[in-house]
Amino acid sequence: MSRPETNLLESLTAELSQQLKGYEDQALLEIIRQNRVSQFAQDASELAKFREAIAQGDAKDDLEFLRHFREFVPTTNYEVYRPFIAKFFATPCKEADVKNMFAPGLPYFFAMSSMTSGKSVKTFPKYRPPPHLLHHPLYLALPPSEGITLSPASLRYSQILQIDCEDGQSKQVTVCSLSIGFLRMAMNWDTEYDNERLDLWLPGLTDPYAISLVKSYRAFFVLNALFALADRRVTIIRFFFANVFVIFLQYVEDEWSLLVDCIEKGIIPDVENLGHLRAPLEQHLNPNPLRAAELREIGPPGIQGWAVRVWPELTKFVGITGGPAATSVPKACQAQKVYYRTNSNRHQITHTLGPSVLTQSPGYGSTEGGVAITYHKGDPKTDLKVVFVDAVTEFLDVGSNEPSERVLSIWELVAGGHYEPVLTTRNGLWRYRLGDVITVKGFAPDDGLPVINYLHRREGGLVMAFGTTCTESQLTNVIVSAAKRWIGQIIDFTIVGDNRDTPITYGYLVEIGGEVGKQARMATQQTFEDLMAANDEFRTAFWQGRARKPTIRLLEKGTFAEYRQQKCNRTNVSISQVKVPVVLSDPTSREWLLQQVVIEL
Known part of the structure; x- marks a missing residue:
């Protein structure tokens, strides 16, 4: 089917920028005023400065309330919430201990x-x-x-x-x-x-x-x-x-x-x-x-x-x-x-x-909260429009030299910029970092909302001993390209640190459907050359003797289906939710997958 035409704005007009400010302010107020009385908001040390500022000012003043939020609420991660969540899993669990948590x-x-x-x-x-x-x-x-x-x-x-x-x-x-x-x-x-x-x-x-x-x-x-x-x-x-x-x-x-x-x-x-x-x-x-x-x-x-x-x-x-x-x-x-x-x-x-x-696409979000829905006026497979429904999304500029606490609102984004989403949700997360990287494709002409494309995990690459990190996008692109030319149809793959020699390198574990290509061993060289071209740090590390070629090992047919079934049975996670990570850190799964290797290219 033909690719749909898009008519995105490259920048916001003054009118749309002001409209977005009002949209974000209203959505934020609806969430944080309601959740301000929660146990977490009252007790979390991370919100102490916010509580102090509210107590000293006029809590009924919406503009002042929002200014205190933006100035005194830091970005957070899961560890901040873990002790509060643990109270629900206590036995016995009393309503008084967890109500309005x-x-x-x-x-x-x-x-x-x-x-x-x-x-x-x-x-x-x-x-x-x-x-x-x-x-x-x-x-x-x-x-x-x-x-x-x-x-x-x-x-x-x-x-x-x-x-x-x-x-x-x-x-x-x-x-x-x-x-x-x-x-x-x-x-x-x-x-x-x-x-x-x-x-x-x-x-x-x-x-x-x-x-x-x-x-x-x-x-x-x-x-x-x-x-x-x-x-x-x-x-x-x-x-x-x-x-x-x-x-x-x-x-x-x-x-x-x-x-x-x-x-x-x-x-x-x-x-x-x-x-x-x-x-x-x-x-x-x-x-x-x-x-x-x-x-x-x-x-x-x-x-x-x-x-x-x-x-x-x-x-x-x-x-x-x-x-x-x-x-x-x-x-x-x-x-x-x-x-x-x-x-x-x-x-x-x-x-x-x-x-x-x-x-x-069904949209873009995570277990923590929803970020964007399909933008049908663009490419419905990749273009996603930011909306504030169960969360308000702010952003960190991943390429900025400013402190990580410099949180940007939607009207401050720039087309072509790379950002990490930060969520404040109806379910009680305050400026929670998702760890993803998105790029802003442009702005919807009717309401100015950003239209984004997902790129990769911010820290999803495998940090090698030589100190370079290739992104998931780069690591995936090179193996898919090499497989298409030399190996055959990829069923699935993951990457582990290959420390069988020094220095450590990217070790691809790949499952192929059908016959393996006759010149499959050429894939290792192409993967190496493409990675050299894609990542400056990797190229520098190689020429300095701190990096070596990636390795590719092929797994027995059915390996990743068995991996998913084992994970489903072990964790009781939904069948539809089991995923194979681009970069695998779980040592138990790593050892099991290595036992399924049948060929090294």
């Missing part, structure tokens, strides 16, 4: 970070937003659709916290992924009534409710594939991470004959750990020999445009196509967020979908 009342759920880097899990309380925001795209786990949507949803949760309330009752708070929490909140689905909804099948979805409770990784994908293939009316495919769609397609290919036979006969396959979920699923699947015959004629995934042959009404694919999914889509189709990679080859998702299907 970060925002008024009690959280609806706790959102888990996905632990991409291998570090310990972070949890963030999520409070129910005002009713008028519940239908905003940032909160909708399943946006409305006029047709049928393939959007596998797991309701798997890590644990349930019990809060003993003052009235003698207790409140259960689920610890789960952000998407699961938003889905449960939107549908008012409490965990205690999960088994009473087993017969439910929401209109417009391919998957009956019971599939969302399946715990087995394989069974979850096989059953979603079964019901999706049985319905030719699919118009939209939604996967939070596009690489999960690739996993879905792998299961479709591996189980093709079984799936088609089950559709023909109207039976649920013999997959593990179904138990009481089998009966409600069986009642939703009827024999369909005509559909089975149609699928047999089309065949399993492989041909270009396979998806539109299976689902003739398919028009749109929505998913994060950067980061863990970038090896599955071309550079032109990338979106943003959370540990994103920035290049790819041409086969897999776009090959499977075909040229008629629009690819769109």
Whole structure:
């Protein structure tokens, strides 16, 4: 499809700049006035100067209140909040000890970070937003659709916290992924009534409710594939991470004959750990020999445009196509967020979908808070418009020599500049640093809001002993380019420090689909040359003898699927949330992956 034309402003007019000031001021006041009375705001040492300034001034003066916020509230990180969050996990947990901890009342759920880097899990309380925001795209786990949507949803949760309330009752708070929490909140689905909804099948979805409770990784994908293939009316495919769609397609290919036979006969396959979920699923699947015959004629995934042959009404694919999914889509189709990679080859998702299907980003945000939504007047795959819905976003200039506490407002941004987002959220985070780097593409002409593209993690590169840091974008671009020319189709990859020789270097661990190229060993030299061209520090370190060529080791087929399944089983994180980091720091995972090496180039 043709790239949409954009008409972004390169700079803000005085009128738009003033309009943005009012927009940010109003949004900030709504959040910080409400959360100022929270336990965190009253007790955190980081906010002591802010509290003192408010006490000495006129707290009812909005302009003075905002000036004190901007002058006295420092940037924060997770460690500031950890001791306050820990109170929710105490046993017993009394309502008086945690009520109004970060925002008024009690959280609806706790959102888990996905632990991409291998570090310990972070949890963030999520409070129910005002009713008028519940239908905003940032909160909708399943946006409305006029047709049928393939959007596998797991309701798997890590644990349930019990809060003993003052009235003698207790409140259960689920610890789960952000998407699961938003889905449960939107549908008012409490965990205690999960088994009473087993017969439910929401209109417009391919998957009956019971599939969302399946715990087995394989069974979850096989059953979603079964019901999706049985319905030719699919118009939209939604996967939070596009690489999960690739996993879905792998299961479709591996189980093709079984799936088609089950559709023909109207039976649920013999997959593990179904138990009481089998009966409600069986009642939703009827024999369909005509559909089975149609699928047999089309065949399993492989041909270009396979998806539109299976689902003739398919028009749109929505998913994060950067980061863990970038090896599955071309550079032109990338979106943003959370540990994103920035290049790819041409086969897999776009090959499977075909040229008629629009690819769109679901937006940009994190477990901590939402930042931007898809900018449809630009490139819907990469362009994202900053909005203040559950958070107000300020920015740090990553190229500035000023102190890191110099926080910029949206009207102070410059087109082409690189910035780190800083969030103040409805859920009680105060100037929280995300650690990402975005670039401002321009400003929307109607309201002046910045339109941004995600670049990479600010400290996502692997710091070598020789003192240089290549960004995730650079590290990804060079291996994807080399693989496309010499090795073959990348299924996935990660990078570890290779210290088998001195000095330490970037060690690529790569899984390839299909045959390995006959001249695959040329990839190491190309990766080295491209990295030399991309990063001045690396080039200088090499010529000074402080750096050596990167290494590339190929892993056994299926390694990263097993990695995801192990992580899912070990952490109880949602199936859709498991990601492979660009740079791996977890020593246990590193050692396991190294055991899967089959070839070194």
